[in-house]
Amino acid sequence: MNYFKLLTCLILFSLLVSCEEEEELPQTKSDPIVSINSLMGVDSLIKLNLSKSVGSPVEIKYISDATVTAYKNNKELGKLAYRENGTYELPNQYLESETEYEITMTHPDFNKVTTNTIAPEKVLINDIKLLDDASEGKTTFKLKFTDDPSQSNYYMLLVKGISNNISDVIQYYSNDIVFEGNLNVNDNGFEQNMLRGSRSFSDENFKSSQTEISFYILNDDFFVGYQEYKIELYHISQDYFNYERSFVSLENKGDIPFSNKTNLYSNVEGAFGIFSSYALDYKIVSKQ
């Protein structure tokens, strides 16, 4: 739980008499550190992106000369080939669900880095209903799927608006308890502040394996007239869940004074970044 923002508001009266000064940034005191980025979907190619931390001016510096080896259930799959812009790919190897993948990276300038993920299984959307409540200015969706109660599951829900075969991730809201208040429409709640906008959820608050989630979009939010909506249900690993929440948390934290100086969630030891996986199911519904 984080109530930090409210508490910061409470000391606003002291900030009334405070002020802010600006100075040149002191010299960076650390060496560059590797950043690994990979969020792979089941049935997609095994690939990742390698770069290193940089000072100012901001400019991503890709690593193109690393040796990256992939393993599947502790058996070597082979070396990943470098493509472009820091991307390494294992040709003809597609991610399988319920399978463990590990990668190691070696480079003369950096220490060896290892990380792994277990690809989750696809969770099917059983049903999706769309209710257009014009009087309230919103379109409500009701999504049904089956959760496996024998294990802890993590999910992410994205709504995409489709117009002329182009899809955009669009903002949606929910008062459903599974989102723990993070997607309340006018949320300025104190508790949820740091996770405000997070679209991931766990099965912690599910009452039964047959789950129905309600969420809505506000019709006034969009300038584009979407003809269809694509509802994507991601079954994600716990690392992915932590990464998404940490990503949102950092966005919301911004420059709030006195906040803890922590980094984006990482499951890579000795480096930054994320190496994780998901399984996706989706449904497309037409606007009524």
Next chain:
Amino acid sequence: MVKFIFTFSLLLCFLSAYCQNINLQQEIKLPKSSYQLSELLEEITEQTKAQFSFTSELNTNKRVQLSDSVSSIRDILNQSINLKNFKIQAKGSKIFIVSIPPYDRKYRISGYISDAKSGEALINATVANLSNFTGTVSNNFGFYSLSLKNKTHLLQFSFVGYKEVLLDVELEKDTIINISLEPKTILQEVKVTANERANNINHLFVSTNSFQAKTMQQTGVFGENDLFQNLRHLPGVQNSNEGLGGLNIRNGSPDQNLILLDDVPVYYSSHLMGLYSVFNQDAINQVKLVKGGFPAHYGGRVSSVLDIRMKDGNTKKLEGSYSLGLLTAKFNLNGPIKKDKTTFNLSIRRTYLDLLVNGILDLSDSNVNAGYYFGDLNWKIVHRFSQRDKLYFSTYWGGDLASVKSSEDISTNIREKVRYKLGWGNFTNSLRWNHVYNNHLFGNTTLILSRYTFLLKEKRSEKANDSDYMENYNHEFKSGIRDFSFKTEFDFIPDYKHYLKFGLEASLHHTKPGSEFIKNTRDNNSEISTDELIKSKEVNLYGEAQIRFGKKLLVNMGTRWSSFIVDNTYYSTIEPRLNAQYFLTPKWSFTGSFSQMTQYLHLVRTSTLSLPTDLWFPVTKKIKPIDSFQYTAGTHYSFNKSVKLNIEFYHKLSRNLLDLKGTSYFQDVSSDWENMVESGKGWSKGLEVELSKSLGKTNGNIAYTLSQSKVRFKGINNGKSYASPYDRRHNFSIQVNQFISNKTKFSAFWTYGTGLPATLSTSKIAAISPYDPSSFETKTVYTERNSYRLPDYHRLDLSISFMKKKKHGTRSWDISIYNFYNRKNTSYMYVSFDNNISNDPKLKKINLFSFIPSVSYSYKF
């Protein structure tokens, strides 16, 4: 040969039988309960064959009343014979009752020392025997006990700020003398009447500062005379952020301070994020800060002990005070309910910030209604049943409450009203019973309830067009800790060379990391209610002995055995404590100490400040208790009764300290906290110098601390050690109080400190979007912890008080200026990647509390 062995053995048996003393523990049965002493001795002889030998001084005609029919010889004789005048010795089959020469006979003087005007107990007041320069001090309840030989003695009773009392005593029996000391008028000059060797008392105070609340001079932000501000002028004490963030003692974090209010631990000691302490000056009698060399009766935290005693209330007459400041109003009333028997003390304090904020919002016709206030209530009642029994009940309730109400249109025809309430506070209670068992033994038994609660409430209701509001969302969150404790402690004072303290503490800690209730009727969701309670038990046994070796060496040695049980996990620690003081001359002494402290409760912090949202957690199987080992060495010189110089070096090692992992973020602290933190080690060392003048028209102190503090965590900062958040290399302060006249007092305080460590992000990484794995964003990263420093800190505070006697009391105007020369002290700095013209990141510094004048009015009646 066999014959020889047999004969020799027999001889040995005889010899042994002959030499064997009669056993005084032998029990005998007495047919009567009342005897003449001679008759009783004959009865004993008849039953045990023991022969008595005594001098004519023993009055054998006196009647003796016995409590038990079966008793040991020693118990019977102890009841029958005055051991002050006779000693009992067994030799062979004879029992000698030997008269002690009159000049060797010891009697005991004991009683309470109090303020003559208010009747308040004076804690640590000195009782010195000027005949042989021995002495003692009064304990936390004002009780003292001193043994003296049977001759005339000149006793001196003294306490800083009070007139000494010199008393000629000639004891012929144990005597109770209660002493009242008259407070000195403020302009009274220092007059040293006794030899400095009167300081050779049987108490040892290593790394300890004590003062009475009424002598607190230092005003804080907005003119409030605050306890924590007054502590910050002591060496080794600092605050981590300007005006915010609690106390840091010898580089320890605020949660490592054991703060006791009438023996009850206070878990969150600040209002307004640390701007004010929760301790209202009106309610406090005495404050003692122990930074090292901890006596065995203190434990549970690793950095310091702040022992605060509330006022009992005036025993003579009803008195009180009220005051109005820029932010707070205070009221105090205390006095006797039954003269010299029962007293009470009531203190209330409240801010009116909420009224001001709401007034401004109303004027601006805002849809938002917001407010914040804090308040305190201290209540104490004391009843004296007899000279030997006293009962104390004290309670403290204090809290902060913030609320926001707003309404807005969430769609074209729906309006939503949202109400938030956020509150936190302490509720402490103690019921204590003092009993003087005899002139050697003083006991105190305490029942304790301490509660800290953090509460959040959120309610939403909606209405469509002209209909009424219907509640559709209700969320409550509560966290905190509750302690139930039993404590019994004894002071045993056999003679002036020894002072023993021993006791037992047992506590139940109920930790509530978060209970939650959510009701959402808008989407027909069912209610969710979660409640987690972690129960843990703590038992401590301790004993300590202060022993004087000759006139120069005083030693306090003790041990504390602490044990903690939570969820089938058991921890137990033996904590040795040793303090020593050696007097090179009566004015000059050297001290040294070693103490081990163990802390079984961890505070998980949600920011770099000390916030009410921080959660206390007991140790777990994975997270072990914090242990600290502190060594101190110092020298102390008294130029006179007023001017003192203290120099002390400390070295502290700590293990199992916690810090947030580099990639931690808060989602559900209560379930994830163990995975969010990392255990590590810390070490601090420092040199403290203090020159103080406590009496006279001009008084004050100068304090300087040179220190270094580092920590190391395996998974943080690549395993390299780094500066702890409380590492301030130099810390200097000077405080001067000047009584310009009987009516006017001026105070000045200047402080300087090296900038605290800071973590800055000067690097960025590419981060994959969780919503689109083909796109990347740049995110700032922190690669080195605490590798930068905030700018140096300094400021000057000035205050002046004008007092005037009125018909029914004394009124006072206090004018103060915080940060007189408007120094922009940086409280926080960060790297901003705002889109400015050059597109280069900039370092931004936030300065709080520049020049703040304030005024307050108070009236004492």
